[in-house]
Amino acid sequence: MGLLEILTIIFVICKLIGVISWSWWLVFLPEIIAICWYVFWIVIYVLCFKKTKKELYKWDS
Template sequence: MGFAEILTLIFIVLKLTNVIDWSWWLVLLPEIIALSIYIIYFVVGIIWIFTADKRLERKVMKKYKHAAKRTRNKQKEYEERRKRQFDNSKLEKHVESELDKHFKE
């Protein structure tokens, strides 16, 4: 039991024994304040959890975006190399066919 709860119980006992003549909202005010603080803590905690998740996601995505960029670059290099090999093989076949024609004549 915290300070606000004990203070509220004391105020309730004093109100019920007619020692104090306060309205009930003043008697319950320490508990209302404590409840408000708990709600604020809860809301801040929820916001913190969601933003922490986003921060983690950004950190992870930054790491994997770099890896994906590297992979895309390697894929482009591979495609260019395959295209050059294909073009070279076509050129070699063309040269061989031209040489064959030339020597047959």
């Protein structure tokens, strides 16, 4: 678990016990940021793998 996931858990608990009165999208914003970060790195990985795969086939022919 990273910092953003821990922050999300803390914010959800605080929201449920009434310590904060933020809207739910603000409570889950750290998790949304984490998901976007993970998706970004997955896209980078897929693009690099695709490029590497093309270069490997280039050498085969």
